[in-house]
Amino acid sequence: MTATWLSGTKIAKEIRESLRPEIERLTKAGVQPGLAVVLVGDDPASQVYVNKKAKTCLELGMHSEVYRLPAETEEAELLGLIDRLNRDDRIHGILVQLPLPKHIKEKNVIDAIHPSKDVDGFHPVNVGNLAIGDDCLLPCTPAGVIEMLKRGGIEIAGKHAVVVGRSNIVGKPVALLLLREHATVTITHSRTPDLASITRQADILVVAAGKPELIDRTYVKPGAVVVDVGIHRREDGTLCGDVKADDVAETAGVLTPVPGGVGPMTIVMLMKNTVEAAGRALA
Numbered sequence: 001m002t003a004t005w006l007s008g009t010k011i012a013k014e015i016r017e018s019l020r021p022e023i024e025r026l027t028k029a030g031v032q033p034g035l036a037v038v039l040v041g042d043d044p045a046s047q048v049y050v051n052k053k054a055k056t057c058l059e060l061g062m063h064s065e066v067y068r069l070p071a072e073t074e075e076a077e078l079l080g081l082i083d084r085l086n087r088d089d090r091i092h093g094i095l096v097q098l099p100l101p102k103h104i105k106e107k108n109v110i111d112a113i114h115p116s117k118d119v120d121g122f123h124p125v126n127v128g129n130l131a132i133g134d135d136c137l138l139p140c141t142p143a144g145v146i147e148m149l150k151r152g153g154i155e156i157a158g159k160h161a162v163v164v165g166r167s168n169i170v171g172k173p174v175a176l177l178l179l180r181e182h183a184t185v186t187i188t189h190s191r192t193p194d195l196a197s198i199t200r201q202a203d204i205l206v207v208a209a210g211k212p213e214l215i216d217r218t219y220v221k222p223g224a225v226v227v228d229v230g231i232h233r234r235e236d237g238t239l240c241g242d243v244k245a246d247d248v249a250e251t252a253g254v255l256t257p258v259p260g261g262v263g264p265m266t267i268v269m270l271m272k273n274t275v276e277a278a279g280r281a282l283a
């Protein structure tokens, strides 16, 4: 069996274009959707992500502000900036790029962002509403994974979805979203014994383990849908995911590529969240 590739680049482009009319409508009504992205320190990967987010905003005719703060920035100063952005009517979404330098408590920063501007969906109010199944801003990568499956014509209801990874950014929220779509969900992680015996039961396998090429074909049921959330740079400079793609492609039915899979979906879902937040500000 050779897997079909499910391209995030293509689906993200469709969604991006579908946002334009709403951005135009809101802008004409005096509420141009605005996103503020805050980067503390000079982590090279974070810089790439932040630049991509700002560029996509501008391409869509949204308002974009990027704050690049030195690594030594005090937590209080960062909280002061968030407070100002919370009060700024031109800003509908605030994203503080993670990870933060060690002297800054991530929780204090996430808690400081007003839930209505929390386009990352990381604030406890949004996480709580997600768990309950209420309306909320959804975390971008998990929302991107679900959107990709749906637009790729993959049925989720009634399927056994196995998630590898239990992070607050991906593993836990993607499991909640799969559950909301009526999948039977198993969450696995680094302490799960005999991981492959569980992943092999998955109709849909979502891998967010943060370990390069952890998943080879021995972890995958023939014909399964495999979503690779990981992205890593190999020593030779090339990129890979958490899935050994060439090997898994021999057994999976559908597989998302790295790069060009979940990554572009994350960015477009951030734009969608910002447009949604702006829409609520107008309503």
Ligand code: GUN
Pocket (backbone or CB within 6 Å): 095, 096, 097, 098, 099, 120, 140, 141, 169
């Ligand atoms: N770092 C890695 N992924 C993310 C994300 O989705 N949001 C933020 N703010 N930082 C990240």
